[in-house]
Amino acid sequence: MSRPSASAPIGVFDSGLGGLTVARAIAASLPGETLIYLGDTARVPYGTRSAETVIRYARTCGRALAADGIKLLVVACNTVSAVALDMLRVELDLPVLGVIEPGARAAVQASRTGRIGVLATAGTVNSGAYPRAVANVSSKGEVTQLAAPLLVPLVEEGWVDGEVPRLVVERYLAPLIERADIDALVLGCTHYPLVRDVIEAELTRLSPKPVQIVDSGVAAAFELAQLLTDRELRAPHVEGQRGELRLKVTDRPGRFAEVASRFLGRDVESLAVQQIDL
Amino acid sequence: MSRPSASAPIGVFDSGLGGLTVARAIAASLPGETLIYLGDTARVPYGTRSAETVIRYARTCGRALAADGIKLLVVACNTVSAVALDMLRVELDLPVLGVIEPGARAAVQASRTGRIGVLATAGTVNSGAYPRAVANVSSKGEVTQLAAPLLVPLVEEGWVDGEVPRLVVERYLAPLIERADIDALVLGCTHYPLVRDVIEAELTRLSPKPVQIVDSGVAAAFELAQLLTDRELRAPHVEGQRGELRLKVTDRPGRFAEVASRFLGRDVESLAVQQIDL
Numbered sequence: 001m002s003r004p005s006a007s008a009p010i011g012v013f014d015s016g017l018g019g020l021t022v023a024r025a026i027a028a029s030l031p032g033e034t035l036i037y038l039g040d041t042a043r044v045p046y047g048t049r050s051a052e053t054v055i056r057y058a059r060t061c062g063r064a065l066a067a068d069g070i071k072l073l074v075v076a077c078n079t080v081s082a083v084a085l086d087m088l089r090v091e092l093d094l095p096v097l098g099v100i101e102p103g104a105r106a107a108v109q110a111s112r113t114g115r116i117g118v119l120a121t122a123g124t125v126n127s128g129a130y131p132r133a134v135a136n137v138s139s140k141g142e143v144t145q146l147a148a149p150l151l152v153p154l155v156e157e158g159w160v161d162g163e164v165p166r167l168v169v170e171r172y173l174a175p176l177i178e179r180a181d182i183d184a185l186v187l188g189c190t191h192y193p194l195v196r197d198v199i200e201a202e203l204t205r206l207s208p209k210p211v212q213i214v215d216s217g218v219a220a221a222f223e224l225a226q227l228l229t230d231r232e233l234r235a236p237h238v239e240g241q242r243g244e245l246r247l248k249v250t251d252r253p254g255r256f257a258e259v260a261s262r263f264l265g266r267d268v269e270s271l272a273v274q275q276i277d278l
Numbered sequence: 279m280s281r282p283s284a285s286a287p288i289g290v291f292d293s294g295l296g297g298l299t300v301a302r303a304i305a306a307s308l309p310g311e312t313l314i315y316l317g318d319t320a321r322v323p324y325g326t327r328s329a330e331t332v333i334r335y336a337r338t339c340g341r342a343l344a345a346d347g348i349k350l351l352v353v354a355c356n357t358v359s360a361v362a363l364d365m366l367r368v369e370l371d372l373p374v375l376g377v378i379e380p381g382a383r384a385a386v387q388a389s390r391t392g393r394i395g396v397l398a399t400a401g402t403v404n405s406g407a408y409p410r411a412v413a414n415v416s417s418k419g420e421v422t423q424l425a426a427p428l429l430v431p432l433v434e435e436g437w438v439d440g441e442v443p444r445l446v447v448e449r450y451l452a453p454l455i456e457r458a459d460i461d462a463l464v465l466g467c468t469h470y471p472l473v474r475d476v477i478e479a480e481l482t483r484l485s486p487k488p489v490q491i492v493d494s495g496v497a498a499a500f501e502l503a504q505l506l507t508d509r510e511l512r513a514p515h516v517e518g519q520r521g522e523l524r525l526k527v528t529d530r531p532g533r534f535a536e537v538a539s540r541f542l543g544r545d546v547e548s549l550a551v552q553q554i555d556l
Binding site for chain 1: 319320321322326327328330331400427428430431432434435437441442445446449529530533
């Protein structure tokens with residue numbers, strides 16, 4: 001691996017716009033870094049696709065970001081982290097950080113009993129990546145997974161409070177809590193932080209014991225900061241200046257600004273958005 | 279256009295598996311026909327993508343079906359019918375039938391007042407294809423469209439009855455009925471027939487006047503039968519024999535059988551499913 005430059009940008013790859021919640025967490029903990037975000041909006045969502053197809057799409061996107069001269073690649077998408085991380089690590093001449101391993105480590109730290117729940121897409125659940133990652137760091141972890149396919153479209157529609165998301169979250173969580181007696185729950189998809197309040201309220205209502213929520217994106221941003229420091233790759237940061245965020249998407253922007261602003265937690269109108277063909 | 283053979287199969291193209299509701303309607307009205315169904319499951323859903331991207335995907339799929347020697351192409355997907363039908367008609371040496379024009383004609387016939395509602399994906403709504411198609415057949419039609427993005431994932435999750443779909447349908451329909459005073463509602467997406475009962479119940483509850491439901495897929499199957507008869511292209515039908523249905527998908531089958539059986543209304547285990555790379 002060639003030595004990257006500390007002043008080079010960090011690449012953030014996601015299947016769509018949800019990974020902007022991860023970019024947001026990175027920008028908050030590493031304000032001096034320049035981020036190039038690539039969302040494969042022409043082929044989103046990955047969560048319902050087979051591993052082979054996700055690997056094919058991830059290869060194309062990873063190469064496109066590598067060609068931009070990034071110093072490190074963050075894979076914000078849980079599904080890609082679950083099935084294509086090894087391929088990206090082998091094929092790209094770069095450090096590659098996913099969200100599953102940081103999320104699993106944070107969950108093991110957050111749980112007292114080792115009984116950990118994971119809420120994710122079908123692709124992530126089927127890969128078994130979270131149970132494997134938890135087993136790698138703890139011998140007493142017991143992971144119960146649940147695919148919650150409706151949460152992504154619900155968040156994209158902007159229905160993040162009120163009766164509909166509450167009922168949907170209840171329908172997913174009630175059997176999980178009944179069955180698995182968890183004390184930590186991993187939000188294993190970039191979209192879920194936007195319904196975190198609903199999830200938190202339902203956990204409080206349904207679970208007899210407190211359940212800690214673990215946001216894999218936040219956990220990844222935390223480990224990223226450590227990794228950059230360890231490798232002396234942190235960009236020099238001038239107090240009060242915010243690093244640039246460059247956005248690339250593979251479909252025509254369209255409703256982009258509205259949805260992206262929601263995930264990023266700030267207005268994206270002022271950001272440069274570029275459409276690329278992959 | 280070269281003269282196709284009556285015994286050749288009919289191609290049915292859809293962005294995913296939802297178009298099996300249209301294949302089902304065709305098989306019911308034309309039991310002697312062989313159908314080759316292509317679902318682009320590696321890139322589903324199309325409903326949220328830009329017109330340019332949908333056209334690109336539709337071109338690839340249309341060509342693949344044409345290469346199978348079909349006599350006619352039915353575009354089961356409303357989004358593709360809305361934005362890519364002209365392209366397919368120009369580029370393929372075949373008759374091409376979409377679902378929008380038949381749906382619009384059936385709606386004009388069903389409505390007394392001309393006030394027609396259309397429930398569809400964002401892609402179909404943004405294309406304006408339904409209002410245009412209604413205007414082509416009636417000068418007094420007044421179309422009010424509504425994008426209902428949550429209905430597709432709800433149906434794919436199999437949540438087709440109970441409180442969640444009822445609340446979602448209510449949230450979409452209430453303002454439409456309030457605002458537009460419709461007496462006909464087009465189900466402008468292949469998935470919606472599976473929540474037809476919920477839609478019907480909410481229409482009855484919310485609307486002061488009766489509202490006729492129009493299923494574009496059923497309307498297309500009806501016009502297809504007429505078109506084949508007019509052009510002397512109907513396959514010879516032996517009483518009691520059912521025409522073959524061949525399924526092709528672009529992603530690995532996976533949960534395919536479960537979801538496909540739901541749309542088709544019968545078990546697909548016995549059908550041959552082939553995965554193709556496009």
